[in-house]
Amino acid sequence: MTKSVTTEMRGDVAVIWIDNPPVNALSYHVRQGIVAELAAAQSTAKAAVLAGRGGTFIAGADIREFGKPLIDPILPDVLDHVEASGIPVVAVVEGNTLGGGLETALACHYRVAAPKAKLGLPEVNLGLLPGAGGTQRAPRLLPNVADAITLAASGRPISAAKAMDIGLVDQVADDALDAAVKLAEEVAGKNFEDRRLSKVSLAMTPDIEAVFEASLTEVTKKAKGAHAPVRALQSIRNAFEMPFREGMDQERATFKELVVSDQSNALRHIFFAERQSAKPPSDVSGTPRKVAKVGILGAGTMGGGIAMTYAEAGFPVTMLEMSDAALDKGLATMEANWSRGIKSGRITEQGVAERMARLTRTTDYADLADCDLIIEAVFETMEVKREVFKKLDQVAKPGAVLATNTSYLDINEIAAETSRPQDVLGMHYFSPANIMPLLEIVRADKTADDVLLTALDMAKKTRKTPAIARVGHGFIGNRMLTPYLRQANLLILEGASPEQVDKALTDFGWAMGPISVSDLAGLDIGYKSRKDQDLSEHEQRIYTVADRLVEAGHLGQKSGSGFYNYDKATRARSENPEATKIIEEVRAELGINTRAISDEEIVERTMFALANEGAHVLAEGVAQRASDIDVVYNHGYGYPRWRGGPMFYASTVGLKDVAARVMEWSEGSSGVHWTPSDLLMSLADEGKDFGDYDKENT
Numbered sequence: 001m002t003k004s005v006t007t008e009m010r011g012d013v014a015v016i017w018i019d020n021p022p023v024n025a026l027s028y029h030v031r032q033g034i035v036a037e038l039a040a041a042q043s044t045a046k047a048a049v050l051a052g053r054g055g056t057f058i059a060g061a062d063i064r065e066f067g068k069p070l071i072d073p074i075l076p077d078v079l080d081h082v083e084a085s086g087i088p089v090v091a092v093v094e095g096n097t098l099g100g101g102l103e104t105a106l107a108c109h110y111r112v113a114a115p116k117a118k119l120g121l122p123e124v125n126l127g128l129l130p131g132a133g134g135t136q137r138a139p140r141l142l143p144n145v146a147d148a149i150t151l152a153a154s155g156r157p158i159s160a161a162k163a164m165d166i167g168l169v170d171q172v173a174d175d176a177l178d179a180a181v182k183l184a185e186e187v188a189g190k191n192f193e194d195r196r197l198s199k200v201s202l203a204m205t206p207d208i209e210a211v212f213e214a215s216l217t218e219v220t221k222k223a224k225g226a227h228a229p230v231r232a233l234q235s236i237r238n239a240f241e242m243p244f245r246e247g248m249d250q251e252r253a254t255f256k257e258l259v260v261s262d263q264s265n266a267l268r269h270i271f272f273a274e275r276q277s278a279k280p281p282s283d284v285s286g287t288p289r290k291v292a293k294v295g296i297l298g299a300g301t302m303g304g305g306i307a308m309t310y311a312e313a314g315f316p317v318t319m320l321e322m323s324d325a326a327l328d329k330g331l332a333t334m335e336a337n338w339s340r341g342i343k344s345g346r347i348t349e350q351g352v353a354e355r356m357a358r359l360t361r362t363t364d365y366a367d368l369a370d371c372d373l374i375i376e377a378v379f380e381t382m383e384v385k386r387e388v389f390k391k392l393d394q395v396a397k398p399g400a401v402l403a404t405n406t407s408y409l410d411i412n413e414i415a416a417e418t419s420r421p422q423d424v425l426g427m428h429y430f431s432p433a434n435i436m437p438l439l440e441i442v443r444a445d446k447t448a449d450d451v452l453l454t455a456l457d458m459a460k461k462t463r464k465t466p467a468i469a470r471v472g473h474g475f476i477g478n479r480m481l482t483p484y485l486r487q488a489n490l491l492i493l494e495g496a497s498p499e500q501v502d503k504a505l506t507d508f509g510w511a512m513g514p515i516s517v518s519d520l521a522g523l524d525i526g527y528k529s530r531k532d533q534d535l536s537e538h539e540q541r542i543y544t545v546a547d548r549l550v551e552a553g554h555l556g557q558k559s560g561s562g563f564y565n566y567d568k569a570t571r572a573r574s575e576n577p578e579a580t581k582i583i584e585e586v587r588a589e590l591g592i593n594t595r596a597i598s599d600e601e602i603v604e605r606t607m608f609a610l611a612n613e614g615a616h617v618l619a620e621g622v623a624q625r626a627s628d629i630d631v632v633y634n635h636g637y638g639y640p641r642w643r644g645g646p647m648f649y650a651s652t653v654g655l656k657d658v659a660a661r662v663m664e665w666s667e668g669s670s671g672v673h674w675t676p677s678d679l680l681m682s683l684a685d686e687g688k689d690f691g692d693y694d695k696e697n698t
């Protein structure tokens with residue numbers, strides 16, 4: 001293996017290079033190399049510069065090493081060596097200087113940043129806290145403790161300019177390496193004891209105490225059940241209440257506790273899962289087709305959101321609607337959506353104008369002839385989709401990728417309407433499409449490899465997180481939503497209130513409970529969809545309450561009342577007495593003896609319904625891997641990230657227990673509503689989990 005840490009002398013300055021692509025993670029050989037090269041430099045140089053190859057400093061510890069036997073030296077010890085160096089060390093902060101990378105820079109005595117550098121302590125995003133002195137050195141360097149708290153508890157990176165502003169770096173220079181070597185030459189031979197942060201002592205004061213009190217409330221609220229942010233805050237507080245070495249020991253102890261926690265395992269799982277889901281399937285080869293111009297059919301909610309997505313990514317977009325009035329409305333909505341960001345400084349008026357200038361409007365299909373990618377987001381019926389694709393086949397240029405945004409229809413059928421089924425696939429966006437990160441890419445039977453690669457490329461260019469699905473009713477996400485909502489409605493029939501169902505699941509960590517989600521989406525959507533399908537009597541019975549609400553005009557948030565009442569101004573929800581009355585009437589009509597239902601049962605029946613259906617989706621090949629399903633639910637449905645995803649959570653519970661409960665319910669009074677997955681049962685029997693399934697099948 002080539003050495004991942006080498007030294008290049010520049011006069012009396014030792015430039016120590018870290019070269020561990022792709023992100024210069026602090027793998028064990030990097031840690032060993034830093035210690036060795038710095039030790040050697042003590043006798044050969046008067047100062048040292050620590051820099052990373054590939055335009056980035058260090059993106060952090062090597063996450064892949066966690067959970068494996070530790071290889072010495074551990075990072076805290078490496079950084080003790082760096083800080084204790086007899087010659088001054090200047091860090092070249094470039095690219096991503098994150099986590100252990102920033103901690104390494106803090107152990108250096110000076111820091112020079114490149115203008116585009118990003119600096120942060122994102123460990124909390126992995127269910128961890130900075131574990132190599134970040135919580136002890138940052139507060140000793142930064143004059144304002146609130147800045148140290150924000151860095152470590154929010155996990156959000158900051159720019160070089162902001163870092164300079166808060167005192168995290170000494171300089172920002174276009175040529176950071178050159179500036180760092182110059183600085184090293186200047187400080188060589190001079191006293192730099194005051195730059196050893198471990199020597200700085202801090203004391204708690206009433207003002208600082210007040211900052212911690214206020215931060216604790218805010219951090220706890222934002223954490224929404226995640227543990228790491230609060231633990232990171234506590235560790236920073238230790239810097240003011242105990243000597244450095246003790247604070248380091250406490251930090252290490254907390255790190256070792258968190259690194260084996262369910263939350264950290266879940267967050268590291270989803271970190272790798274969302275990178276894995278963006279990769280082409282192993283049976284696909286070739287290169288993406290070039291997309292210079294995008295056509296969008298439909299300027300409604302979905303079409304407008306998709307058009308915004310591409311315009312924001314810099315693509316010229318041709319928007320086609322059936323009438324000028326529809327185009328006027330759609331474009332006005334898009335402009336208003338963008339303009340909302342002006343007040344908060346997210347965008348400028350010029351930015352809005354630039355995006356709007358990328359949009360061309362038309363009611364003539366012929367104007368789509370020069371588009372390389374055309375996405376339709378028109379009315380969700382097969383008749384309309386067939387009609388649209390027949391026309392696209394006539395006007396689109398050869399090689400254009402033709403995508404449908406359908407949320408559940410059969411894309412093979414749609415593709416068959418064209419003479420080019422190999423150019424057709426699904427690109428299913430989630431509303432609001434310009435905000436929601438998930439993109440379900442549906443690979444139809446005849447979709448060509450390079451068409452699939454084009455969609456993956458578009459996801460990357462429009463900052464979406466993709467998951468590849470095969471054709472199947474509802475693909476991955478909506479397919480699994482059905483049994484989840486079914487159990488939620490059944491629980492209400494059996495005795496739980498809407499509020500209890502929702503609260504059990506928001507306490508579990510969901511952004512919104514299923515009943516509130518139904519009200520948000522509009523109860524009439526489900527009502528119409530059920531009327532279009534030929535549901536069995538026992539299936540229809542489940543939604544009697546929801547149907548009665550719609551028939552009584554309670555459509556959900558859009559009508560001001562659904563399962564809940566909504567305040568017109570604040571949208572705050574409250575009980576809807578009408579709904580309570582309907583629930584009681586329906587229970588009586590159906591002869592249901594209601595019972596007290598525990599929150600635990602609510603969570604199990606809904607979450608295990610998700611996992612069971614996910615296992616069906618896997619077995620049918622509609623999803624490539626269980627971790628893709630977790631990506632879908634994290635990025636499209638507000639699943640609590642620190643639980644990993646519906647499949648990871650079921651694995652954490654233990655598939656044996658999950659399978660046993662699913663079998664129990666399938667034999668019970670509402671057993672008709674359960675179809676136990678053979679895959680779930682066999683994994684449970686073999687003592688395996690969904691992670692094993694992924695390892696063995698992808």
Ligand code: T1G
Nearest residue numbers: 025059060061062063064096098099100122130131132275
């Ligand atoms: N360890 C191991 N692999 C990593 C990695 C890391 N820290 N960061 C990225 N990779 C892999 C990633 O899986 C992918 O692999 C490839 O690099 C490119 O990544 C002690 C305990 C740096 C902003 O949390 O946020 O330090 O898929 O696709 O979009 O206190 O990677 O090609 O096989 O994301 O350009 C703290 C995590 C660690 C930063 C670059 N650091 N990384 O984004 O590329 S814990 C982090 C990122 C720690 C200390 C603590 C991003 C990025 P593959 P990518 P990108």
